[in-house]
Amino acid sequence: MWDFSFFICLIFVKKSKMLFSIIIPVYNRPDEINELLESLCVTTYKHKFEVVIVEDGSTIKCEEIVSKYQDKLQISYYYKENSGPGDSRNYGMKKAKGEYFLIFDSDCIIPPNYLQEVENELTHDYVDCFGGPDKALKSFSTIQKAINFAMTSFLTTGGIRGGSEKLEKFQPRSFNMGISKQAFLASQGFGNIHPGEDPDLSIRLWKMGYKTRLFVKAFVYHKRRIDWDKFSIQVSKFGKARPILNHWYPEYAKIMFWLPTLFVLGFYFSLFMLVFLIDIPIKLYFIYFVFIFVVSAIQNKSLKIGAYSIIAVWKQFFGYGQGFLESFFRINILRQTPQEAFPNLFFAQQITDIEKPNEQIVTENTTVKKELIKSKIIGITGGIGSGKTTVAKYLMHLGYPVYISDIEAKNVMQQKNVLLQIVEKFGSAILDTKGVLQREKLASIVFNNPEKLSQLNAIVHPAVKQHFIEWLKNNQDKPIVFKEAAILFESGSYKDCDFIITVTAPMQQRIERVMKRDNTTSEKVVQRINNQISDEERIAKSNFVISNTTLKETEKQIFEILEILKNK
Ligand SMILES: CC(C)(COP(=O)(O)OP(=O)(O)OC[C@H]1O[C@@H](n2cnc3c(N)ncnc32)[C@H](O)[C@@H]1O)[C@@H](O)C(=O)NCCC(=O)NCCS
Ligand SMILES: Nc1ncnc2c1ncn2[C@@H]1O[C@H](COP(=O)(O)OP(=O)(O)OP(=O)(O)O)[C@@H](O)[C@H]1O
Numbered sequence: 228m229w230d231f232s233f234f235i236c237l238i239f240v241k242k243s244k245m246l247f248s249i250i251i252p253v254y255n256r257p258d259e260i261n262e263l264l265e266s267l268c269v270t271t272y273k274h275k276f277e278v279v280i281v282e283d284g285s286t287i288k289c290e291e292i293v294s295k296y297q298d299k300l301q302i303s304y305y306y307k308e309n310s311g312p313g314d315s316r317n318y319g320m321k322k323a324k325g326e327y328f329l330i331f332d333s334d335c336i337i338p339p340n341y342l343q344e345v346e347n348e349l350t351h352d353y354v355d356c357f358g359g360p361d362k363a364l365k366s367f368s369t370i371q372k373a374i375n376f377a378m379t380s381f382l383t384t385g386g387i388r389g390g391s392e393k394l395e396k397f398q399p400r401s402f403n404m405g406i407s408k409q410a411f412l413a414s415q416g417f418g419n420i421h422p423g424e425d426p427d428l429s430i431r432l433w434k435m436g437y438k439t440r441l442f443v444k445a446f447v448y449h450k451r452r453i454d455w456d457k458f459s460i461q462v463s464k465f466g467k468a469r470p471i472l473n474h475w476y477p478e479y480a481k482i483m484f485w486l487p488t489l490f491v492l493g494f495y496f497s498l499f500m501l502v503f504l505i506d507i508p509i510k511l512y513f514i515y516f517v518f519i520f521v522v523s524a525i526q527n528k529s530l531k532i533g534a535y536s537i538i539a540v541w542k543q544f545f546g547y548g549q550g551f552l553e554s555f556f557r558i559n560i561l562r563q564t565p566q567e568a569f570p571n572l573f574f575a576q577q578i579t580d581i582e583k584p585n586e587q588i589v590t591e592n593t594t595v596k597k598e599l600i601k602s603k604i605i606g607i608t609g610g611i612g613s614g615k616t617t618v619a620k621y622l623m624h625l626g627y628p629v630y631i632s633d634i635e636a637k638n639v640m641q642q643k644n645v646l647l648q649i650v651e652k653f654g655s656a657i658l659d660t661k662g663v664l665q666r667e668k669l670a671s672i673v674f675n676n677p678e679k680l681s682q683l684n685a686i687v688h689p690a691v692k693q694h695f696i697e698w699l700k701n702n703q704d705k706p707i708v709f710k711e712a713a714i715l716f717e718s719g720s721y722k723d724c725d726f727i728i729t730v731t732a733p734m735q736q737r738i739e740r741v742m743k744r745d746n747t748t749s750e751k752v753v754q755r756i757n758n759q760i761s762d763e764e765r766i767a768k769s770n771f772v773i774s775n776t777t778l779k780e781t782e783k784q785i786f787e788i789l790e791i792l793k794n795k
Contacts, residue, residue, distance in 0.1 A: 247276040247342060248325030251333055252315035254282075257289035259333040259450070264296045272342035277301040279319040284309025311574030312401065313417030313424035320411050328411060332402040336364060336448040344444040345405060354440040355410040356432055358399025361449035373535035374451045374458055376523045377543045384486055384547075396433060397441040401425040402449050410437050412763055413731070415772040419574045419787075420565070422461070423468030430476045434776055436733055455538070459546045466550025468572060470558050471565040475783060484551070491548035516540070566790065602699070602708045604723055605792065608715035608765060609730035611755045612737035612744075614775035618730050619711035621785060628702045630695055632712035632720075639690045640664060648686045653679075674754040688718050695720075707792060716760055716768060726795070728788060729769040731762050732776060 249267070253260050260280065267278060278300050280293055284307065293304045307318060312332075320328050329345065331337065341359075348357065363375040377383055399405075401417070401424065414431050417424040429439050451458070466487065473480035497508035516537050524533025557568035566573050607622075607629075609615040616631060623629045639645055646664060650657060653672065659665050673680040695710065702708050715721045732740070734756075741752045766772055771788050775781045 245275045245277060245325045246327050247329055248323035249278045249329045250316050250319035250323060251331050252281045252283050252312045253289055253333040255285045255287045256333045257287060257292045260289040261292045262336055263333060266336045268299045269339050270342055271339045276342060277324060279323050280304045281315040281319040282306040283315040311421050313419060313421055314574060317416035320416055327405060327407050329405045330401055334450040335402055341445055345442060348442045355407040355437045356399060356439045357405045357442045358397055359403040359442050359445035361403060362446050364448040369531055369535050371450055372527055372532045373539040376536045377539035382519055382522060383540055383543060397439055398426045398429040399439055403447045412766050420468060420572055421574060422464050423472055426472055430479050431774060435774060459542050462543050462546035463550035466547035467554040467569050469551055470554040474558050487544045487548035488551045490544045602703055602705050603725045605707060605709045606715045606721055606724035606727040607709055607711040610737060610759050610762060611752060612741035613730040613732045615711050615730040618773060622709050627707060627709055628705050629709040629711060630698050632691060635694055636687055636691050639694050640687060645690045652682055674758055680758055716765060727769040728771045728773060729765040730773045730775050
């Protein structure tokens, strides 16, 4: 995904435009925001950057705190309904003006050289998504330092987060990560699971061909949960989220994810062995915890932190391990859906910045008052070969009424009055000896000549629109109907839709799929692509994106979207 545009952008950014937008979701934590903003005020970074604070439906707001920093930082504050951290970050990224988004949790403190370190890394070896490590500050409480040890030490599963550069596919964590605007638009950012929204995003980015990397020097001071109970709840949720991610992306499941569970089962087994007076296993556990104590005490120069680290590691393993086991059982054995198994891990995703539905659907001859049509109209679009018809047909199979414009257009074009207009414009050579439209011939004319294409569109689109309205009237008792169209935006028919789904797939895959489906050449497919808008443009105007790489994942995304739409 790396291209020279980033260099150009960087040079441009330094002169005028802004590179970085810092996005911080916050929920009931004004004090944390104060410390975070204070730390940003002393940055050594010389260029313009902005801070976007998204208050996620808090009852204790940080608006007043933020206003204190209006003179020192370029800062915006948004308050919205509670929809979870992932969606709040997405909300902030949609509002942001920068080209690269830096995301922090509100409980972070940013070192002065952070922004410069990130810019150096991006200039040296660009990547569309990165993550940074976390460290504890001297001023942190004993519990915070012990938790930090448990979450980052090589003696626990935390080692991978702290500093290993070897990881090719580092999964950034949302407390300290960055993502380019382009990758955000393409992926639509975080999903509605929490926690786990960060690995979910990384995996989706990888599948789209983006890379992720660890920026070792771009660390933040991360306070983490301040008491034991909150920490236990958090790690248990991490444990529950993991089998869900494994279920969604089995190819990314690792045996290592089982370690805490094995640790817990091993512990119970060791206790059981005591019944037979076999105490070696329990002694091994004892030695491990002594080791934790010694290493943490030396590292933190405190016996107390060493002792507290034993509690932290214990809570980490047991919270995560038991959560993992429960989740594995529900998802893989009881075959519950993740939402059924753990509804509290899912936020109903807010859909931000939706264009107000049009009051009317207007064609040359007919005006349908939108209030007479009770159905929600969901547009499905995507470039050629993205798989929008595949998605449309799947929805049909689920029983939803779906209008597939390509297919309907073909019928409409056979109508006498429409065919006559086409012949008038393109000549009778466009018909075969039996008077049937030769589509391939027409295609070779219009996809080589934008003017001719718009002439054809001007004939076909109004007729299709008229036909769609009749179809809509026949389905007005249905709460949700779908309209699939390749050129939903180009034709303006997106304005009739209440929500829009864009289907995407990597370009090469799209070309290969169409070559195979239509037995055609890549040149011909590319010709059509050149007559359509880009995925980026489609995505920016859509409410949902389906990344259609495998049918299984597409199915999953369809169900997630349906779940949200049913509640809208
Ligand atoms: C030129 C025509 C006859 C070629 O027919 P053909 O059977 O080869 O293609 P088909 O209609 O099945 O479309 C296949 C794909 O081509 C692309 N495509 C079709 N029309 C257009 C267009 N006007 N602009 C850009 N891309 C288009 C889309 O990705 C579409 O899904 C046909 O595409 C056509 O009439 N297009 C103009 C009408 C139109 O816009 N139809 C699309 C749905 S309203
Ligand atoms: N996830 C997938 N895995 C494998 N093949 C797929 C997948 N999705 C779609 N296909 C195949 O790719 C081809 C293109 O898909 P489809 O016809 O749905 O695309 P489209 O976006 O409607 O294209 P067009 O713009 O040409 O109408 C079809 O042959 C379809 O069967």
